Structures are given as C-alpha cells and as structure tokens.
Amino acid sequence: MINTSKDEQTSFTATLWVIAAVQFLTPFMFSAIGVALPAIGKEFSSGAVQLGLIEMVYILGVALLLLPAGRYADIYGRKKIFFSGTILITLATFALAFAPTVNLLIMFRFIQGIGAALITSTSFAILNSVCPPQERGRAMGIVVSCVYLGISAGPTLAGLMIDYLGWRWIFLSAVPVELTILIFAVIRLKGEWAESAGESFDWFGSAMYMIALSGIIIGVLEAQHLAMAKWFGLAGLFLIILFFIYENSIAHPILPLKxxxxxxxxxxxxxxxxxxxxxxxxxxxxxxxxxxxxxxxxxxxxxxxxxxxxxxxxxxxxxxxxxxxxxxxxxxxxxxxxxxxxxxxxxxxxxxxxxxxxxxxxxxxxxxxxxxxxxxxxxxxxxxxxxxxxxxxxxxxxxxxxxxxxxxxxxxxxxxxxxxxxxxxxxxxxxxxxxxxxxxxxxxxxxxxxxxxxxxxxxxxxxxxx
Known part of the structure; x- marks a missing residue:
C-alpha cells in the first residue's frame, strides 16, 4: 500500500505547472484539428464520414477511459497513470504527424484520445493531492485558464501552421512540448498518490460502461452518416441503465452512486x-x-x-x-x-x-x-x-x-x-x-x-x- 501522506517532498509549484501545461495541450489538440480537416481531406481524398471519424474517435477515446482510469489511478497510483497518458499522447502525436493514410490517422487519433483521457482523469486529482487547501482555488484557476487558452489557441495557431507549414505541423510542433513536459514531470514530480490502494478494481463494470458509452456516442455523432446509429444509441442507453444498477450493487464500483x-x-x-x-x-x-x-x-x-x-x-x-x-x-x-x-x-x-x-x-x-x-x-x-x-x-x-x-x-x-x-x-x-x-x-x-x-x-x- 502506498502511503501518500508522507510525500512531503513533492513540489506544489512544479506539479501545478506540469498539470497546467498538459491541460493546455489536450484541448489544443481537440480544437486545432477542426481547422485542419479540409486540408487533410484534400491530401487523402477523404469523404465526409472519414473526416468526421477523425474528430469522433478522439472524443470516443477520451470519454471511454475517463471514469475507469480515474478509479484505477486511485487504487494503483495517479502518477503512474498520468505518466502513461503523457507517453501515449506523445507517441500518438508523433505518429499522427507522419500518418501515411487516413485510416491510420483515425487510429492514431483514437490512441491520442486515450492518452488525453489518462491525463485528464488524473490531473485535478494529483493537483489536489499536493495543493494546500487555502491555495486550491488559485491552482484550479490557473489550470482552467490554461484549458481555455488551449481551446482558443487551437484554431488560430492551426490556421497559421496550415497556411505556412502544412497541417502535419500541428502535431509536429506539439511533440517537443510534450517531451519537455514528460522529462520535467519525471524529474520534478516526487512521490505517488493512491489512497484507495488495496481495494479491488471493477473490470466488469468498466467494460459495461465503455460499451454503453460507445453506443451512445456513435448514436449521437454518427446519426447523419450511419443508418444503424440510432440503434447503437438506444442499446447504449439500455446498457448504461444496467450499468447503474450493477454499480449500485457492488462494494468497489468505478462510479459510487450511493x-x-x-x-x-x-x-x-x-x-x-x-x-x-x-x-x-x-x-x-x-x-x-x-x-x-x-x-x-x-x-x-x-x-x-x-x-x-x-x-x-x-x-x-x-x-x-x-x-x-x-x-x-x-x-x-x-x-x-x-x-x-x-x-x-x-x-x-x-x-x-x-x-x-x-x-x-x-x-x-x-x-x-x-x-x-x-x-x-x-x-x-x-x-x-x-x-x-x-x-x-x-x-x-x-x-x-x-x-x-x-x-x-x-x-x-x-x-x-x-x-x-x-x-x-x-x-x-x-x-x-x-x-x-x-x-x-x-x-x-x-x-x-x-x-x-x-x-x-x-x-x-x-x-x-x-
């Protein structure tokens, strides 16, 4: 069992700026890609469905892993999950910059979404684990501000890069930043945070949740392009109700409804x-x-x-x-x-x-x-x-x-x-x-x-x- 209360050596300032940096990058990657879709479609001669998938699979990757990753991190260590997410999003971003086909681009985009989910599910948790209570609002404000800066900078910077360098530079320019964040995090983030260590992880509930959410997201985002989309959505809604019932009946759920x-x-x-x-x-x-x-x-x-x-x-x-x-x-x-x-x-x-x-x-x-x-x-x-x-x-x-x-x-x-x-x-x-x-x-x-x-x-x- 990891005793996180003794990790006094953790630097609150270092943690704050690592979290702020990654919280800038993840929404930047979400908002920037929309501007690049016409250029991507032109290069790969892609249709509307494929271009829609480039955005949809990222949302899917993020949404599916959020709750399971957050619970897993509480049990086995938030820093481990945060590092895993940072490594995964860095590798996926690098692969996206050199994707030779639109299908591989879609696959790497999904992996990038998974990495973003691992980061997002642990960022606020790590920050609040080391943040003095009297500084919590200020710290959250800085991080939230970086989220909004990422959202606002995405379309603007992406537009400039597409005009002068090409759409692949949206990803290439992010890789050095992600590597810097990763190195800084390895050096400066000390200790580990896993206050729920020893409890069991709900694998069955996690699988049920991810399948249900997949159906709902496909039903919503692909309603105009996929004939079966509404059935996926209805099946997802039915399964999410079963998920709530199941979660309410077990000792260590990923979603503690009670x-x-x-x-x-x-x-x-x-x-x-x-x-x-x-x-x-x-x-x-x-x-x-x-x-x-x-x-x-x-x-x-x-x-x-x-x-x-x-x-x-x-x-x-x-x-x-x-x-x-x-x-x-x-x-x-x-x-x-x-x-x-x-x-x-x-x-x-x-x-x-x-x-x-x-x-x-x-x-x-x-x-x-x-x-x-x-x-x-x-x-x-x-x-x-x-x-x-x-x-x-x-x-x-x-x-x-x-x-x-x-x-x-x-x-x-x-x-x-x-x-x-x-x-x-x-x-x-x-x-x-x-x-x-x-x-x-x-x-x-x-x-x-x-x-x-x-x-x-x-x-x-x-x-x-x-």
Missing amino acids: KIVNNKVFALSNLATWLNYAASFGVTFFFSLYLQIIRGVPPKITGFILIIQPLLQAVCAPVAGRMADKYSPAPIATFGMGMCSLGLAGCIFISDVSSYFHLFSILCIMGIGFGFFSTPNSTAIMASIEKKDYGMASSMIATMRTCGMLTAMTLITALLSFYLGDQAVTAVTGPDFLQTMHTAMVVFTLLSIVGIFLSMARTTKGSDQR
Whole structure:
C-alpha cells in the first residue's frame, strides 16, 4: 500500500505547472484539428464520414477511459497513470504527424484520445493531492485558464501552421512540448498518490460502461452518416441503465452512486457542470456558421471574433479561483451560471442584421460567465470529497463536460434535421438556420436556468463543504 501522506517532498509549484501545461495541450489538440480537416481531406481524398471519424474517435477515446482510469489511478497510483497518458499522447502525436493514410490517422487519433483521457482523469486529482487547501482555488484557476487558452489557441495557431507549414505541423510542433513536459514531470514530480490502494478494481463494470458509452456516442455523432446509429444509441442507453444498477450493487464500483447521492455538494455541482456545458457548448457552433454563411465573414476573421469568449474565460478563471479561496465557491459559480444564462438569452434575439456590438456583448458575457462558473464549481467538487476519491472526482468533472457537449450536439442535430432536413446551411436556407438557432437558444437558456437553481440548492445551510 502506498502511503501518500508522507510525500512531503513533492513540489506544489512544479506539479501545478506540469498539470497546467498538459491541460493546455489536450484541448489544443481537440480544437486545432477542426481547422485542419479540409486540408487533410484534400491530401487523402477523404469523404465526409472519414473526416468526421477523425474528430469522433478522439472524443470516443477520451470519454471511454475517463471514469475507469480515474478509479484505477486511485487504487494503483495517479502518477503512474498520468505518466502513461503523457507517453501515449506523445507517441500518438508523433505518429499522427507522419500518418501515411487516413485510416491510420483515425487510429492514431483514437490512441491520442486515450492518452488525453489518462491525463485528464488524473490531473485535478494529483493537483489536489499536493495543493494546500487555502491555495486550491488559485491552482484550479490557473489550470482552467490554461484549458481555455488551449481551446482558443487551437484554431488560430492551426490556421497559421496550415497556411505556412502544412497541417502535419500541428502535431509536429506539439511533440517537443510534450517531451519537455514528460522529462520535467519525471524529474520534478516526487512521490505517488493512491489512497484507495488495496481495494479491488471493477473490470466488469468498466467494460459495461465503455460499451454503453460507445453506443451512445456513435448514436449521437454518427446519426447523419450511419443508418444503424440510432440503434447503437438506444442499446447504449439500455446498457448504461444496467450499468447503474450493477454499480449500485457492488462494494468497489468505478462510479459510487450511493456516495454521490449522499453528497449534496458533489452531486449538484456535477449536475451543474453537465447543464452548463449542455447549454453553452452550442454557441460557438452556431456563431461560426452564422458569421460565415449568414453575414459573409471570412473564416480567419470569424476565428478572431470567436476567440473573444475563451480568452475572457482564461482571464476570469484565475480571478474566480482566488475568490473561491476566500469565500464559498458555490455562490461565485452560481453568479457565473447566471451570466451564461444572460448571454444565451441574448442569442435568442439575433437576426440577420444584428449589430456586431450585440454579438461581441454576448461573447463577452458568456466568457465572463463561463470563467466565473468553471473554477469555483470544480473547486467545490474537489473540496467536497475524500482524498481517496480524487481520481473518481477528477474523472467525473471531465465526464460531465463530455456528457454536456454530447447533449448539446444531440439537440443541435435533432433541430437541424427538423428545420433543414437534408439541406445544407447556405444563404438560401438562412431563415431556417436562424429559426434552428433561436429554438436551440431557448432550450439552452432554460437548461442554464435549471443549472442556476441546482447551483443555488447546494448553498443551503450545511451543504457547502469547503
């Protein structure tokens, strides 16, 4: 059994910057590839399905391993899993840079997603294992800020590299950074963290969870391209219900439902995470199409406009983190959720002649809201559970983010299908697209308002465990 409480030699500062660096790279790899898809398709003469798979398999690789990896890390050591993920993502990134065929590119992309899952499931857990309680908000703010910087830098830097160097440089440029992080982590990260050592790992539940989630993700993301997609989705939903029943019946589950239900702050904070991402994720999607197709804004200018939101998120996240160290994090997160609701409500009134001030105001409000929600909410989650469950909690935060994104994508796909059918989004179908966006924003605003009430509910007397 590993006694992590004696690892006093661990450098909190070194750990913080290692975690921050990898949390920049993983979303960067996710957001950058979207810009490169046309160039990749041209080089390999790939169809829409293959290009869609390049994005889908990364999400699949991340989502499948999050919960199992977090629980495994709690038992056998978070640093081991973190190192494994860093090595795997480095090798996969290098292989992607030299992929000779689109099928190999898809395979390496899946492996890269697995590596990202191993890193994501342990990052917050390691950070909170070495972080003094009074510094938790500041540390989480720095890491969350790096996540948003990765999201915002991805499309911009990828666009420049594609124009001047080629799409493969998106991956080539990341390899030296990943190697530097790995070497620094090996040298500076001391000790190990495995407070659940000695407990059994739920292999059967993990397999059931991964199969169920695969079905759901395929059902959502491939609904327009695969005839059997809806059956995959329904089978996945049925199996996930069986998974919940099974997990509730065993001693050491990967998802401790009883513990989650009995922890009001943890349960409501994770539900708020899901609703916030479900409500907010679609803004960038709709704004990208609206600016380019309805308003005729060039792609590069569109990218610079959309970068406003994540940049403000990156600025606000550390500020919110410092506030969460001094005050209860739940009300700060609730304020952030309220700002997001305000921004989403503003999207309902966008027309084909809306002023750019209107659009910029929405992006600014959303950026501030998201920045003030994410860090305090994550701080509240990590502060509400025991050290032995940090891996599970870190994985839950990331899983709720993914589930929120999938919820948004499902709703957007259904609405586009209802209003536009098989028609492409063009200037001719612009009115139908705007109707789709307005309907989606009404639903997203309502989801965000529900999230406000959930966030407020955890602040009742005795429920805010800091």
